[in-house]
Amino acid sequence: MAEAVISSFDFTAYLAKARNRVEVALDASLGPERPEQLREAMRYSLLAGGKRLRPILCLAACELTGEDSDMAMSAAVAIEMIHTMSLIHDDLPSMDNDDLRRGRPTNHKIYGDALAILAGDALLTRAFEMVSLRSPGVSSERLLKVVGELSLVAGAPGLVGGQVEDLECEGKEVDLDTLEFIHIHKTGALLRASVVCGALIGGASNSLLNALRVYANAIGLAFQIIDDILDVTSSSEVLGKTAGKDLIADKTTYPKLLGLDESRARAKELIENAKEALKPWEKNALPLIALADYIISRDR
Template identity: 45%
Template sequence: MTFELQQHLAVQAGNVETVLDRLTSAAALSGETVRPPRLLAAMRHGALNGGKRLRPVLVLEAARLFGRDDAGVLQAACALELVHCYSLVHDDLPAMDDDDLRRGQPTVHKAYDEAAAILAGDALLTLAFDVLCEDIVHADPAVRLRLCRELSRAAGIGGMAGGQMLDLDSEHRARSEAEIRQLQSMKTGALLRHACRAGAILADAPETDVDRLTRFGELIGLAFQLADDLLDVEASPETMGKATGKDAEAGKATLVGLWGAGKTRQELARLLQEAETLLKPYGAKARTLTAIAEFIVSRTN
Protein backbone atom coordinates (compact mmCIF):
# COMPACT_ATOMS: atom_id res chain seq x y z
CA MET A 1 0.00 0.00 0.00
CA THR A 2 1.40 3.41 -0.96
CA PHE A 3 1.87 6.04 1.72
CA GLU A 4 -0.76 8.23 0.06
CA LEU A 5 -3.39 5.48 0.07
CA GLN A 6 -2.50 4.48 3.61
CA GLN A 7 -2.89 8.08 4.76
CA HIS A 8 -6.17 8.51 2.87
CA LEU A 9 -7.64 5.29 4.26
CA ALA A 10 -6.59 6.32 7.77
CA VAL A 11 -8.41 9.65 7.41
CA GLN A 12 -11.55 8.00 6.05
CA ALA A 13 -11.45 5.30 8.74
CA GLY A 14 -11.17 8.04 11.36
CA ASN A 15 -14.25 9.76 9.93
CA VAL A 16 -16.16 6.48 10.09
CA GLU A 17 -15.00 5.85 13.64
CA THR A 18 -16.21 9.30 14.73
CA VAL A 19 -19.71 8.68 13.39
CA LEU A 20 -19.85 5.16 14.84
CA ASP A 21 -18.88 6.62 18.21
CA ARG A 22 -21.79 9.09 17.95
CA LEU A 23 -24.26 6.44 16.80
CA THR A 24 -23.41 4.20 19.76
CA SER A 25 -23.48 6.93 22.39
CA ALA A 26 -25.34 6.47 25.67
CA ALA A 27 -28.16 8.95 25.04
CA ALA A 28 -31.46 7.26 24.20
CA LEU A 29 -33.14 8.40 20.98
CA SER A 30 -36.79 9.23 20.44
CA GLY A 31 -38.77 5.99 20.71
CA GLU A 32 -36.09 4.31 22.84
CA THR A 33 -36.46 3.87 26.59
CA VAL A 34 -32.89 3.43 27.78
CA ARG A 35 -29.62 2.06 26.37
CA PRO A 36 -28.38 -0.53 28.90
CA PRO A 37 -24.74 0.30 29.71
CA ARG A 38 -23.42 -3.26 29.48
CA LEU A 39 -25.07 -3.92 26.13
CA LEU A 40 -23.85 -0.59 24.83
CA ALA A 41 -20.32 -1.34 26.03
CA ALA A 42 -20.37 -4.70 24.23
CA MET A 43 -21.63 -3.03 21.05
CA ARG A 44 -18.90 -0.43 21.21
CA HIS A 45 -16.28 -3.11 21.83
CA GLY A 46 -17.40 -4.77 18.60
CA ALA A 47 -17.77 -1.59 16.55
CA LEU A 48 -15.01 0.72 17.78
CA ASN A 49 -12.04 -1.62 17.66
CA GLY A 50 -10.19 -0.08 14.73
CA GLY A 51 -9.69 -1.80 11.41
CA LYS A 52 -9.35 -0.47 7.89
CA ARG A 53 -13.10 0.21 7.51
CA LEU A 54 -12.84 -1.06 3.94
CA ARG A 55 -16.57 -1.44 3.29
CA PRO A 56 -17.60 2.09 4.33
CA VAL A 57 -14.58 3.53 2.52
CA LEU A 58 -15.74 1.81 -0.67
CA VAL A 59 -19.17 3.43 -0.24
CA LEU A 60 -17.51 6.83 0.18
CA GLU A 61 -15.17 6.41 -2.79
CA ALA A 62 -17.85 5.02 -5.12
CA ALA A 63 -20.12 7.97 -4.30
CA ARG A 64 -17.25 10.42 -4.74
CA LEU A 65 -16.58 8.96 -8.19
CA PHE A 66 -19.98 10.33 -9.24
CA GLY A 67 -19.69 13.67 -7.46
CA ARG A 68 -21.22 13.12 -4.02
CA ASP A 69 -19.14 13.56 -0.88
CA ASP A 70 -21.09 14.67 2.20
CA ALA A 71 -22.30 13.66 5.65
CA GLY A 72 -25.23 11.69 4.23
CA VAL A 73 -22.91 9.36 2.34
CA LEU A 74 -20.83 8.89 5.49
CA GLN A 75 -24.01 8.04 7.40
CA ALA A 76 -24.95 5.37 4.84
CA ALA A 77 -21.40 4.04 4.88
CA CYS A 78 -21.59 3.66 8.65
CA ALA A 79 -24.86 1.75 8.35
CA LEU A 80 -23.03 -0.81 6.24
CA GLU A 81 -20.15 -0.93 8.73
CA LEU A 82 -22.60 -1.62 11.57
CA VAL A 83 -23.84 -4.66 9.65
CA HIS A 84 -20.26 -5.81 9.09
CA CYS A 85 -19.42 -5.34 12.79
CA TYR A 86 -22.48 -7.35 13.82
CA SER A 87 -21.38 -10.17 11.52
CA LEU A 88 -17.91 -10.26 13.08
CA VAL A 89 -19.31 -10.34 16.62
CA HIS A 90 -21.51 -13.31 15.73
CA ASP A 91 -18.91 -15.07 13.56
CA ASP A 92 -16.49 -15.10 16.51
CA LEU A 93 -18.95 -16.94 18.78
CA PRO A 94 -18.14 -20.51 19.91
CA ALA A 95 -21.04 -21.87 17.87
CA MET A 96 -19.58 -20.31 14.71
CA ASP A 97 -15.84 -19.73 14.16
CA ASP A 98 -14.96 -19.77 17.88
CA ASP A 99 -12.31 -17.04 17.87
CA ASP A 100 -10.72 -15.46 20.92
CA LEU A 101 -9.06 -12.53 19.14
CA ARG A 102 -10.22 -9.90 16.69
CA ARG A 103 -7.76 -7.24 15.52
CA GLY A 104 -5.46 -8.25 18.34
CA GLN A 105 -8.12 -7.69 21.03
CA PRO A 106 -10.41 -10.13 22.87
CA THR A 107 -13.56 -10.86 20.89
CA VAL A 108 -16.83 -9.58 22.34
CA HIS A 109 -17.88 -12.89 23.87
CA LYS A 110 -14.47 -13.12 25.56
CA ALA A 111 -14.47 -9.53 26.80
CA TYR A 112 -18.09 -9.89 28.04
CA ASP A 113 -19.95 -13.17 27.56
CA GLU A 114 -21.85 -15.07 24.88
CA ALA A 115 -25.25 -13.62 25.73
CA ALA A 116 -23.91 -10.06 25.60
CA ALA A 117 -22.20 -10.80 22.26
CA ILE A 118 -25.40 -12.17 20.73
CA LEU A 119 -27.41 -9.17 21.88
CA ALA A 120 -24.68 -6.75 20.80
CA GLY A 121 -24.73 -8.23 17.31
CA ASP A 122 -28.53 -8.07 17.19
CA ALA A 123 -28.48 -4.43 18.28
CA LEU A 124 -25.75 -3.41 15.82
CA LEU A 125 -27.67 -4.98 12.93
CA THR A 126 -30.92 -3.32 13.94
CA LEU A 127 -29.26 0.05 14.43
CA ALA A 128 -27.88 -0.11 10.88
CA PHE A 129 -31.32 0.15 9.32
CA ASP A 130 -32.36 2.93 11.71
CA VAL A 131 -29.27 4.86 10.56
CA LEU A 132 -29.92 4.18 6.88
CA CYS A 133 -33.50 5.50 7.08
CA GLU A 134 -32.51 8.99 8.21
CA ASP A 135 -33.28 11.91 5.88
CA ILE A 136 -29.62 12.95 5.65
CA VAL A 137 -28.78 9.80 3.67
CA HIS A 138 -30.72 10.92 0.57
CA ALA A 139 -33.44 13.45 -0.05
CA ASP A 140 -35.58 10.89 -1.89
CA PRO A 141 -37.23 8.36 0.45
CA ALA A 142 -37.48 5.93 -2.47
CA VAL A 143 -33.69 5.85 -2.68
CA ARG A 144 -33.41 5.26 1.07
CA LEU A 145 -35.94 2.42 0.77
CA ARG A 146 -33.95 0.93 -2.12
CA LEU A 147 -30.74 1.06 -0.07
CA CYS A 148 -32.46 -0.60 2.91
CA ARG A 149 -33.84 -3.37 0.74
CA GLU A 150 -30.54 -3.98 -1.04
CA LEU A 151 -28.55 -3.99 2.21
CA SER A 152 -31.06 -6.42 3.71
CA ARG A 153 -30.63 -8.80 0.79
CA ALA A 154 -26.84 -8.47 0.81
CA ALA A 155 -26.74 -9.29 4.54
CA GLY A 156 -29.50 -11.87 4.80
CA ILE A 157 -30.51 -15.36 3.78
CA GLY A 158 -29.44 -14.98 0.16
CA GLY A 159 -26.30 -13.03 1.03
CA MET A 160 -23.88 -12.91 3.94
CA ALA A 161 -25.88 -14.98 6.47
CA GLY A 162 -26.69 -17.59 3.86
CA GLY A 163 -23.04 -17.71 2.84
CA GLN A 164 -22.00 -18.30 6.44
CA MET A 165 -24.44 -21.21 6.62
CA LEU A 166 -23.00 -22.71 3.44
CA ASP A 167 -19.52 -22.23 4.86
CA LEU A 168 -20.42 -24.05 8.06
CA ASP A 169 -21.99 -26.84 6.01
CA SER A 170 -18.77 -27.18 3.99
CA GLU A 171 -16.73 -28.33 6.99
CA HIS A 172 -15.17 -31.77 6.45
CA ARG A 173 -16.85 -32.35 3.09
CA ALA A 174 -15.76 -31.91 -0.50
CA ARG A 175 -16.98 -28.83 -2.36
CA SER A 176 -16.64 -28.11 -6.06
CA GLU A 177 -15.03 -24.91 -7.30
CA ALA A 178 -18.48 -23.58 -8.29
CA GLU A 179 -19.86 -24.29 -4.80
CA ILE A 180 -16.94 -22.58 -3.09
CA ARG A 181 -17.23 -19.55 -5.38
CA GLN A 182 -20.93 -19.30 -4.60
CA LEU A 183 -20.56 -19.45 -0.82
CA GLN A 184 -17.69 -16.96 -0.87
CA SER A 185 -19.61 -14.56 -3.11
CA MET A 186 -22.31 -14.59 -0.44
CA LYS A 187 -20.36 -14.77 2.82
CA THR A 188 -17.70 -12.17 1.97
CA GLY A 189 -18.54 -10.78 -1.44
CA ALA A 190 -22.11 -9.65 -0.82
CA LEU A 191 -21.28 -6.72 1.47
CA LEU A 192 -18.28 -5.60 -0.63
CA ARG A 193 -20.44 -5.72 -3.75
CA HIS A 194 -23.14 -3.75 -1.94
CA ALA A 195 -20.63 -1.13 -0.79
CA CYS A 196 -19.62 -0.24 -4.36
CA ARG A 197 -23.17 -0.41 -5.64
CA ALA A 198 -24.60 1.67 -2.78
CA GLY A 199 -22.08 4.45 -3.34
CA ALA A 200 -23.16 4.79 -6.95
CA ILE A 201 -26.85 4.74 -5.97
CA LEU A 202 -26.32 7.40 -3.30
CA ALA A 203 -24.77 9.67 -5.94
CA ASP A 204 -27.66 9.13 -8.38
CA ALA A 205 -25.35 7.55 -10.94
CA PRO A 206 -26.92 6.19 -14.15
CA GLU A 207 -27.91 2.53 -13.87
CA THR A 208 -25.21 1.54 -16.37
CA ASP A 209 -22.65 2.95 -13.94
CA VAL A 210 -24.35 1.28 -10.98
CA ASP A 211 -23.98 -2.01 -12.86
CA ARG A 212 -20.32 -1.30 -13.60
CA LEU A 213 -19.58 -0.56 -9.95
CA THR A 214 -21.55 -3.66 -8.96
CA ARG A 215 -19.26 -5.81 -11.11
CA PHE A 216 -16.21 -4.04 -9.67
CA GLY A 217 -17.51 -4.92 -6.19
CA GLU A 218 -17.96 -8.56 -7.18
CA LEU A 219 -14.37 -8.76 -8.41
CA ILE A 220 -12.80 -7.21 -5.34
CA GLY A 221 -15.08 -9.29 -3.12
CA LEU A 222 -13.67 -12.50 -4.58
CA ALA A 223 -10.16 -11.06 -4.46
CA PHE A 224 -10.59 -10.15 -0.80
CA GLN A 225 -11.65 -13.69 0.12
CA LEU A 226 -8.85 -15.29 -1.91
CA ALA A 227 -6.28 -13.03 -0.27
CA ASP A 228 -7.80 -13.75 3.15
CA ASP A 229 -7.65 -17.51 2.60
CA LEU A 230 -4.07 -17.22 1.40
CA LEU A 231 -3.14 -15.27 4.52
CA ASP A 232 -4.86 -17.89 6.69
CA VAL A 233 -2.42 -20.40 5.24
CA GLU A 234 0.73 -18.27 5.12
CA ALA A 235 0.55 -15.42 7.66
CA SER A 236 1.29 -15.49 11.37
CA PRO A 237 -1.32 -14.80 14.08
CA GLU A 238 0.74 -11.77 15.15
CA THR A 239 0.54 -10.27 11.66
CA MET A 240 -3.18 -10.99 11.31
CA GLY A 241 -4.25 -10.04 14.85
CA LYS A 242 -6.27 -13.26 15.02
CA ALA A 243 -5.74 -17.01 14.84
CA THR A 244 -4.60 -18.43 11.50
CA GLY A 245 -4.79 -21.92 10.01
CA LYS A 246 -8.36 -22.25 11.22
CA ASP A 247 -9.87 -23.13 7.82
CA ALA A 248 -7.69 -26.21 7.46
CA GLU A 249 -8.24 -27.13 11.11
CA ALA A 250 -12.01 -26.93 10.64
CA GLY A 251 -11.84 -28.80 7.35
CA LYS A 252 -13.39 -25.90 5.45
CA ALA A 253 -13.35 -25.89 1.66
CA THR A 254 -11.46 -22.94 0.14
CA LEU A 255 -10.23 -22.14 -3.34
CA VAL A 256 -6.69 -21.91 -1.95
CA GLY A 257 -7.05 -25.46 -0.66
CA LEU A 258 -8.42 -26.56 -4.02
CA TRP A 259 -5.92 -24.70 -6.23
CA GLY A 260 -2.81 -24.14 -4.15
CA ALA A 261 -1.03 -20.82 -3.60
CA GLY A 262 0.39 -20.48 -7.11
CA LYS A 263 -2.89 -20.65 -9.01
CA THR A 264 -4.54 -18.48 -6.35
CA ARG A 265 -2.03 -15.69 -7.01
CA GLN A 266 -2.64 -16.01 -10.75
CA GLU A 267 -6.38 -15.61 -10.18
CA LEU A 268 -5.78 -12.59 -7.95
CA ALA A 269 -3.78 -10.96 -10.75
CA ARG A 270 -6.56 -11.70 -13.25
CA LEU A 271 -9.23 -10.25 -10.97
CA LEU A 272 -7.18 -7.09 -10.48
CA GLN A 273 -6.72 -6.65 -14.22
CA GLU A 274 -10.46 -6.96 -14.86
CA ALA A 275 -11.25 -4.55 -12.01
CA GLU A 276 -8.81 -1.98 -13.36
CA THR A 277 -10.28 -2.33 -16.86
CA LEU A 278 -13.77 -1.63 -15.48
CA LEU A 279 -12.57 1.64 -13.95
CA LYS A 280 -10.62 2.91 -16.96
CA PRO A 281 -13.54 4.94 -18.41
CA TYR A 282 -13.47 7.13 -15.27
CA GLY A 283 -9.82 8.07 -15.68
CA ALA A 284 -8.04 9.79 -12.82
CA LYS A 285 -11.29 10.09 -10.83
CA ALA A 286 -11.10 6.35 -10.13
CA ARG A 287 -7.50 6.47 -8.88
CA THR A 288 -8.40 5.73 -5.25
CA LEU A 289 -10.73 2.85 -6.10
CA THR A 290 -8.02 1.37 -8.33
CA ALA A 291 -5.48 1.70 -5.53
CA ILE A 292 -7.88 -0.01 -3.11
CA ALA A 293 -8.27 -2.92 -5.53
CA GLU A 294 -4.48 -3.23 -5.74
CA PHE A 295 -4.24 -3.15 -1.96
CA ILE A 296 -6.86 -5.88 -1.56
CA VAL A 297 -4.92 -8.19 -3.89
CA SER A 298 -1.53 -7.59 -2.28
CA ARG A 299 -2.46 -7.07 1.40
CA THR A 300 -0.45 -8.71 4.13
CA ASN A 301 -3.01 -8.61 6.97
Protein backbone atom coordinates in the same frame (compact mmCIF):
# COMPACT_ATOMS: atom_id res chain seq x y z
CA MET B 1 -1.25 9.96 -19.24
CA ALA B 2 -3.71 7.82 -17.26
CA GLU B 3 -0.89 5.80 -15.67
CA ALA B 4 0.87 9.01 -14.62
CA VAL B 5 -2.31 10.30 -12.98
CA ILE B 6 -2.82 7.02 -11.13
CA SER B 7 0.79 6.87 -9.93
CA SER B 8 0.61 10.44 -8.63
CA PHE B 9 -2.49 9.73 -6.52
CA ASP B 10 -1.54 9.73 -2.83
CA PHE B 11 -3.49 6.67 -1.73
CA THR B 12 -1.84 6.46 1.69
CA ALA B 13 -3.03 9.97 2.57
CA TYR B 14 -6.48 9.30 1.12
CA LEU B 15 -6.85 6.08 3.10
CA ALA B 16 -5.71 7.67 6.38
CA LYS B 17 -8.07 10.62 6.00
CA ALA B 18 -11.04 8.43 5.04
CA ARG B 19 -10.38 6.00 7.87
CA ASN B 20 -10.23 8.84 10.40
CA ARG B 21 -13.55 10.24 9.13
CA VAL B 22 -15.13 6.81 9.49
CA GLU B 23 -13.76 6.31 13.01
CA VAL B 24 -15.20 9.64 14.14
CA ALA B 25 -18.60 8.80 12.64
CA LEU B 26 -18.62 5.32 14.19
CA ASP B 27 -17.83 6.75 17.62
CA ALA B 28 -20.73 9.19 17.31
CA SER B 29 -23.19 6.55 16.10
CA LEU B 30 -23.85 4.81 19.41
CA GLY B 31 -26.00 6.68 21.90
CA PRO B 32 -26.85 5.97 25.54
CA GLU B 33 -28.13 2.43 25.09
CA ARG B 34 -29.47 0.77 28.21
CA PRO B 35 -28.42 -1.31 29.92
CA GLU B 36 -24.88 0.03 29.88
CA GLN B 37 -23.36 -3.42 29.29
CA LEU B 38 -25.14 -3.63 25.94
CA ARG B 39 -23.62 -0.32 24.87
CA GLU B 40 -20.20 -1.49 26.04
CA ALA B 41 -20.46 -4.73 24.07
CA MET B 42 -21.57 -2.88 20.93
CA ARG B 43 -18.76 -0.34 21.22
CA TYR B 44 -16.17 -3.00 22.06
CA SER B 45 -16.44 -4.58 18.63
CA LEU B 46 -17.56 -1.61 16.52
CA LEU B 47 -14.67 0.57 17.67
CA ALA B 48 -12.01 -2.17 17.63
CA GLY B 49 -10.25 -0.67 14.65
CA GLY B 50 -9.55 -2.59 11.47
CA LYS B 51 -9.09 -1.59 7.86
CA ARG B 52 -12.55 0.03 7.54
CA LEU B 53 -12.40 -1.03 3.90
CA ARG B 54 -16.17 -1.40 3.46
CA PRO B 55 -17.21 2.08 4.64
CA ILE B 56 -14.32 3.62 2.70
CA LEU B 57 -15.51 1.83 -0.45
CA CYS B 58 -18.97 3.28 0.17
CA LEU B 59 -17.60 6.81 0.45
CA ALA B 60 -15.37 6.40 -2.61
CA ALA B 61 -18.26 5.12 -4.74
CA CYS B 62 -20.34 8.13 -3.74
CA GLU B 63 -17.45 10.44 -4.66
CA LEU B 64 -17.26 8.81 -8.09
CA THR B 65 -20.82 9.98 -8.84
CA GLY B 66 -19.72 13.57 -8.25
CA GLU B 67 -21.59 13.98 -4.97
CA ASP B 68 -20.09 14.90 -1.59
CA SER B 69 -19.17 11.68 0.23
CA ASP B 70 -20.56 13.12 3.48
CA MET B 71 -23.96 12.19 2.05
CA ALA B 72 -22.97 8.53 2.27
CA MET B 73 -21.42 8.56 5.74
CA SER B 74 -24.51 7.21 7.52
CA ALA B 75 -24.69 4.36 5.01
CA ALA B 76 -20.96 3.74 5.43
CA VAL B 77 -21.44 3.49 9.21
CA ALA B 78 -24.42 1.17 8.68
CA ILE B 79 -22.32 -1.13 6.52
CA GLU B 80 -19.60 -1.32 9.16
CA MET B 81 -22.25 -2.12 11.77
CA ILE B 82 -23.52 -5.01 9.66
CA HIS B 83 -19.95 -6.18 9.10
CA THR B 84 -19.22 -6.00 12.84
CA MET B 85 -22.39 -7.95 13.61
CA SER B 86 -21.28 -10.66 11.19
CA LEU B 87 -17.86 -10.88 12.88
CA ILE B 88 -19.35 -11.10 16.38
CA HIS B 89 -21.69 -13.89 15.33
CA ASP B 90 -19.05 -15.60 13.15
CA ASP B 91 -16.69 -15.89 16.13
CA LEU B 92 -19.23 -17.63 18.38
CA PRO B 93 -18.49 -21.20 19.55
CA SER B 94 -21.45 -22.50 17.55
CA MET B 95 -20.08 -20.87 14.37
CA ASP B 96 -16.36 -20.49 13.63
CA ASN B 97 -15.40 -20.61 17.32
CA ASP B 98 -12.63 -18.02 17.46
CA ASP B 99 -11.08 -16.37 20.52
CA LEU B 100 -9.22 -13.54 18.74
CA ARG B 101 -10.43 -10.69 16.54
CA ARG B 102 -8.47 -7.57 15.55
CA GLY B 103 -5.80 -8.47 18.08
CA ARG B 104 -8.22 -8.64 21.03
CA PRO B 105 -10.41 -11.30 22.65
CA THR B 106 -13.60 -11.81 20.67
CA ASN B 107 -16.81 -10.28 21.94
CA HIS B 108 -18.22 -13.44 23.49
CA LYS B 109 -14.97 -14.06 25.39
CA ILE B 110 -15.49 -10.73 27.18
CA TYR B 111 -19.27 -10.47 27.48
CA GLY B 112 -20.50 -14.06 27.09
CA ASP B 113 -22.38 -15.70 24.24
CA ALA B 114 -25.82 -14.26 25.01
CA LEU B 115 -24.76 -10.61 25.20
CA ALA B 116 -22.51 -11.01 22.16
CA ILE B 117 -25.48 -12.27 20.12
CA LEU B 118 -27.66 -9.42 21.36
CA ALA B 119 -24.95 -6.82 20.69
CA GLY B 120 -24.72 -8.11 17.12
CA ASP B 121 -28.51 -7.95 16.78
CA ALA B 122 -28.52 -4.38 18.12
CA LEU B 123 -25.84 -3.31 15.62
CA LEU B 124 -27.78 -4.88 12.76
CA THR B 125 -30.96 -3.02 13.58
CA ARG B 126 -29.08 0.22 14.31
CA ALA B 127 -27.67 -0.03 10.77
CA PHE B 128 -31.14 0.42 9.29
CA GLU B 129 -31.79 3.31 11.66
CA MET B 130 -28.61 5.00 10.42
CA VAL B 131 -29.77 4.83 6.81
CA SER B 132 -33.46 5.58 7.23
CA LEU B 133 -33.38 8.18 10.02
CA ARG B 134 -29.87 9.65 10.04
CA SER B 135 -29.16 10.46 6.39
CA PRO B 136 -29.96 14.17 6.03
CA GLY B 137 -29.95 15.56 2.51
CA VAL B 138 -30.53 12.21 0.80
CA SER B 139 -33.84 11.65 -0.98
CA SER B 140 -36.22 9.03 0.38
CA GLU B 141 -36.18 7.31 -3.00
CA ARG B 142 -32.42 6.75 -2.84
CA LEU B 143 -32.57 5.70 0.81
CA LEU B 144 -35.26 3.13 0.04
CA LYS B 145 -32.97 1.55 -2.55
CA VAL B 146 -30.14 1.44 0.00
CA VAL B 147 -32.39 -0.16 2.62
CA GLY B 148 -33.38 -2.79 0.05
CA GLU B 149 -29.73 -3.47 -0.83
CA LEU B 150 -28.74 -3.85 2.82
CA SER B 151 -31.73 -6.09 3.54
CA LEU B 152 -30.60 -8.46 0.81
CA VAL B 153 -26.97 -8.50 1.89
CA ALA B 154 -27.73 -9.06 5.58
CA GLY B 155 -30.23 -11.88 5.07
CA ALA B 156 -30.57 -15.26 3.40
CA PRO B 157 -29.58 -13.99 -0.08
CA GLY B 158 -26.31 -12.69 1.38
CA LEU B 159 -24.41 -13.14 4.63
CA VAL B 160 -26.76 -15.62 6.28
CA GLY B 161 -27.00 -17.88 3.25
CA GLY B 162 -23.23 -17.83 2.79
CA GLN B 163 -22.62 -18.62 6.45
CA VAL B 164 -25.04 -21.56 6.43
CA GLU B 165 -23.40 -23.02 3.33
CA ASP B 166 -19.98 -22.48 4.89
CA LEU B 167 -20.98 -24.39 8.02
CA GLU B 168 -22.59 -27.17 5.98
CA CYS B 169 -19.40 -27.67 3.98
CA GLU B 170 -16.99 -28.05 6.90
CA GLY B 171 -15.14 -31.36 6.66
CA LYS B 172 -16.52 -32.05 3.15
CA GLU B 173 -14.98 -32.05 -0.30
CA VAL B 174 -16.05 -28.80 -1.97
CA ASP B 175 -15.65 -27.83 -5.63
CA LEU B 176 -14.73 -24.36 -6.90
CA ASP B 177 -18.32 -23.41 -7.74
CA THR B 178 -19.48 -24.12 -4.18
CA LEU B 179 -16.48 -22.33 -2.68
CA GLU B 180 -17.20 -19.24 -4.78
CA PHE B 181 -20.90 -19.40 -3.88
CA ILE B 182 -19.93 -19.23 -0.21
CA HIS B 183 -17.62 -16.29 -0.66
CA ILE B 184 -19.81 -14.36 -3.09
CA HIS B 185 -22.55 -14.48 -0.46
CA LYS B 186 -20.52 -14.32 2.74
CA THR B 187 -17.65 -11.93 1.96
CA GLY B 188 -18.46 -10.58 -1.48
CA ALA B 189 -22.03 -9.55 -0.74
CA LEU B 190 -21.10 -6.93 1.82
CA LEU B 191 -18.23 -5.57 -0.26
CA ARG B 192 -20.62 -5.30 -3.21
CA ALA B 193 -23.23 -3.57 -1.06
CA SER B 194 -20.62 -1.11 0.17
CA VAL B 195 -19.90 0.04 -3.36
CA VAL B 196 -23.48 -0.11 -4.61
CA CYS B 197 -24.94 1.78 -1.64
CA GLY B 198 -22.46 4.62 -2.05
CA ALA B 199 -23.30 4.81 -5.74
CA LEU B 200 -27.05 4.74 -5.08
CA ILE B 201 -26.80 7.60 -2.61
CA GLY B 202 -24.85 9.58 -5.19
CA GLY B 203 -27.47 8.92 -7.87
CA ALA B 204 -25.21 6.89 -10.17
CA SER B 205 -26.32 6.25 -13.74
CA ASN B 206 -27.27 2.71 -14.73
CA SER B 207 -24.05 2.29 -16.73
CA LEU B 208 -21.89 3.35 -13.79
CA LEU B 209 -23.93 1.25 -11.37
CA ASN B 210 -23.49 -1.84 -13.57
CA ALA B 211 -19.74 -1.21 -13.86
CA LEU B 212 -19.46 -0.82 -10.09
CA ARG B 213 -21.26 -4.13 -9.55
CA VAL B 214 -18.71 -5.84 -11.81
CA TYR B 215 -15.90 -4.08 -9.93
CA ALA B 216 -17.33 -5.02 -6.53
CA ASN B 217 -17.96 -8.67 -7.39
CA ALA B 218 -14.36 -9.00 -8.56
CA ILE B 219 -12.76 -7.34 -5.54
CA GLY B 220 -15.03 -9.35 -3.23
CA LEU B 221 -13.69 -12.68 -4.49
CA ALA B 222 -10.13 -11.36 -4.63
CA PHE B 223 -10.41 -10.19 -1.03
CA GLN B 224 -11.41 -13.67 0.13
CA ILE B 225 -8.68 -15.37 -1.88
CA ILE B 226 -6.09 -13.14 -0.20
CA ASP B 227 -7.72 -13.88 3.17
CA ASP B 228 -7.35 -17.61 2.50
CA ILE B 229 -3.72 -17.17 1.46
CA LEU B 230 -2.90 -15.10 4.56
CA ASP B 231 -4.56 -17.71 6.79
CA VAL B 232 -1.88 -20.12 5.54
CA THR B 233 1.13 -17.84 5.20
CA SER B 234 0.78 -15.30 8.03
CA SER B 235 0.72 -15.37 11.84
CA SER B 236 -1.96 -14.62 14.40
CA GLU B 237 0.08 -11.63 15.62
CA VAL B 238 0.12 -10.04 12.17
CA LEU B 239 -3.47 -10.93 11.24
CA GLY B 240 -4.98 -9.95 14.58
CA LYS B 241 -7.06 -13.14 14.44
CA THR B 242 -6.30 -16.83 14.70
CA ALA B 243 -4.14 -17.96 11.79
CA GLY B 244 -4.62 -21.47 10.39
CA LYS B 245 -8.16 -21.84 11.73
CA ASP B 246 -9.52 -22.86 8.30
CA LEU B 247 -7.10 -25.79 8.30
CA ILE B 248 -8.15 -26.74 11.84
CA ALA B 249 -11.83 -26.61 10.86
CA ASP B 250 -11.07 -28.63 7.71
CA LYS B 251 -12.55 -25.95 5.47
CA THR B 252 -11.99 -25.87 1.74
CA THR B 253 -10.08 -22.73 0.79
CA TYR B 254 -8.61 -21.39 -2.43
CA PRO B 255 -5.05 -22.53 -1.56
CA LYS B 256 -6.34 -25.98 -0.63
CA LEU B 257 -8.26 -26.27 -3.89
CA LEU B 258 -5.96 -24.41 -6.30
CA GLY B 259 -2.59 -24.11 -4.54
CA LEU B 260 -0.93 -20.87 -3.48
CA ASP B 261 0.46 -19.84 -6.87
CA GLU B 262 -2.77 -20.36 -8.76
CA SER B 263 -4.72 -18.66 -5.99
CA ARG B 264 -2.50 -15.58 -6.24
CA ALA B 265 -2.87 -15.58 -10.02
CA ARG B 266 -6.66 -15.82 -9.70
CA ALA B 267 -6.74 -12.89 -7.27
CA LYS B 268 -4.56 -10.80 -9.58
CA GLU B 269 -6.80 -11.57 -12.55
CA LEU B 270 -9.90 -10.52 -10.58
CA ILE B 271 -8.30 -7.23 -9.55
CA GLU B 272 -7.39 -6.48 -13.17
CA ASN B 273 -11.00 -7.22 -14.18
CA ALA B 274 -12.23 -4.88 -11.46
CA LYS B 275 -10.04 -2.02 -12.63
CA GLU B 276 -10.95 -2.64 -16.27
CA ALA B 277 -14.65 -2.23 -15.41
CA LEU B 278 -13.96 1.33 -14.22
CA LYS B 279 -11.75 2.33 -17.14
CA PRO B 280 -14.34 4.70 -18.70
CA TRP B 281 -14.35 6.63 -15.39
CA GLU B 282 -10.66 6.08 -14.66
CA LYS B 283 -9.71 9.70 -13.91
CA ASN B 284 -12.39 10.06 -11.22
CA ALA B 285 -12.14 6.47 -9.96
CA LEU B 286 -8.59 6.66 -8.62
CA PRO B 287 -9.57 5.86 -4.99
CA LEU B 288 -11.50 2.76 -6.07
CA ILE B 289 -8.70 1.64 -8.38
CA ALA B 290 -6.14 2.13 -5.60
CA LEU B 291 -8.39 0.25 -3.15
CA ALA B 292 -8.46 -2.69 -5.57
CA ASP B 293 -4.66 -2.76 -5.65
CA TYR B 294 -4.59 -2.46 -1.85
CA ILE B 295 -6.75 -5.57 -1.50
CA ILE B 296 -4.27 -7.74 -3.36
CA SER B 297 -1.16 -6.30 -1.69
CA ARG B 298 -2.34 -6.30 1.94
CA ASP B 299 -0.60 -8.43 4.57
CA ARG B 300 -3.47 -8.68 7.09
